[in-house]
Amino acid sequence: MKRFEGRVALVTGAGSGIGRAVALRLASEGASVFCVDLQRAAVEETAAQLRAAGGVAHAHACDVADEAAVRACIAACLGTFGRIDHLSNMAGILRFDHFHEITLADFRRVVDVNLVGTFLMCREAIPHLLASGGNIVNAASTSALAGLPWGGAYSASKGAVLAMTRTIAIEYGRAGLRANCVCPGDIATPMSAAPRLPEDADRRWLARCSSLNGPRGPEVVAGVIAMLASDDGAHINGEDIRVDGATLS
Numbered sequence: 259m260k261r262f263e264g265r266v267a268l269v270t271g272a273g274s275g276i277g278r279a280v281a282l283r284l285a286s287e288g289a290s291v292f293c294v295d296l297q298r299a300a301v302e303e304t305a306a307q308l309r310a311a312g313g314v315a316h317a318h319a320c321d322v323a324d325e326a327a328v329r330a331c332i333a334a335c336l337g338t339f340g341r342i343d344h345l346s347n348m349a350g351i352l353r354f355d356h357f358h359e360i361t362l363a364d365f366r367r368v369v370d371v372n373l374v375g376t377f378l379m380c381r382e383a384i385p386h387l388l389a390s391g392g393n394i395v396n397a398a399s400t401s402a403l404a405g406l407p408w409g410g411a412y413s414a415s416k417g418a419v420l421a422m423t424r425t426i427a428i429e430y431g432r433a434g435l436r437a438n439c440v441c442p443g444d445i446a447t448p449m450s451a452a453p454r455l456p457e458d459a460d461r462r463w464l465a466r467c468s469s470l471n472g473p474r475g476p477e478v479v480a481g482v483i484a485m486l487a488s489d490d491g492a493h494i495n496g497e498d499i500r501v502d503g504a505t506l507s
C-alpha cells in the first residue's frame with residue numbers, strides 16, 4: 259500500500275540533491291508533489307522525472323528567502339492541488355570561510371536562505387498543515403550538533419533551524435501538527451561535490467569532521483524523511499534524526 263496516496267507534499271530545493279530525492283521518493287509512494295526551487299530549469303526537470311515515473315508533480319520557481327514569493331508559492335500549491343499535507347524544507351546553501359573573514363553580506367545570505375527561508379515556508383504552510391493534520395521536515399545538518407570547520411554561517415543557520423523546529427513541534431503538537439529535522443552528514447550532492455574552501459584549508463580534516471565512511475547518496479536521507487512524513491512517524495515530533503553513519507557517535 260502506498261503511504262502518501264491522496265496526499266500533497268511541497269518540497270523545496272527540489273531541483274537538486276536531497277530535495278530531488280525526497281520529491282522522487284514521496285511521488286513513488288503516491289504523493290502529488292509540488293516541487294519548488296530557485297532554479298526553474300532544474301525544478302522543471304525534477305517534475306518531468308516524477309511524471310515520467312508515473313507520478314503527479316508540478317514545478318514552481320521561488321526564492322524561499324523572499325516573503326512575497328513564498329506567499330505566492332503556497333497559494334500556487336493550494337491552487338494546483340487544493341491542500342498541503344507535508345512540507346519538506348530542503349532548499350539551502352553552504353559556503354566555507356575562515357570565521358574571522360566571513361563578510362556580513364555572506365553571513366546574512368546563508369541565514370536568509372537556510373533559516374529565514376525555512377521560517378517563511380513553515381509560517382505560511384502551518385495554517386494549511388493544521389487543516390490537513392500534516393507535518394514538516396526541515397533540513398538541519400550534523401553541523402547543527404557539532405562544529406564544522408569554516409562553516410560558521412552555515413552551522414549557525416542549521417542550529418537555529420533545529421531550535422525553531424522543536425518550537426514548532428511543541429507549539430502545534432497538541433493541534434496535531436508534527437515538525438522534525440533530519441541532520442545529514444556528508445551526502446553526495448552538488449552542494450558537497452566540490453566545496454570551495456579557504457586556500458589553506460585541510461580537506462582531510464573537513465572530511466573527517468563530516469563523514470566516517472565516505473558520503474552516501476541522497477536517497478538515504480529521502481527514506482528517513484518519507485518515514486517521518488508518513489503515518490509510520492505518527493508519534494515522532496520535535497525530533498532530529500542524524501543520517502550520518504555514526505560520524506558524530
Ligand SMILES: NC(=O)c1ccc[n+]([C@@H]2O[C@H](COP(=O)([O-])OP(=O)(O)OC[C@H]3O[C@@H](n4cnc5c(N)ncnc54)[C@H](O)[C@@H]3O)[C@@H](O)[C@H]2O)c1
Pocket residue numbers: 270271272273274275276277294295296297300320321322323347348349350351352371375397398399400441442443444445446447448449450476
Ligand atoms: N549534501 C550534504 O552533505 C548535506 C549535509 C547536511 C545537510 N544538508 C542540507 O540538505 C539540504 C539539501 O542539500 P543538497 O545537498 O541537496 O544541496 P543541493 O545544492 O544539491 O540542493 C539545494 C537546492 O536548493 C536550491 N536553493 C538554493 N537557494 C534557494 C533559494 N533561495 N530558494 C529556493 N531554492 C534554493 C538550489 O537551487 C538547489 O537546487 C540543504 O538544506 C543542505 O544544507 C546537505
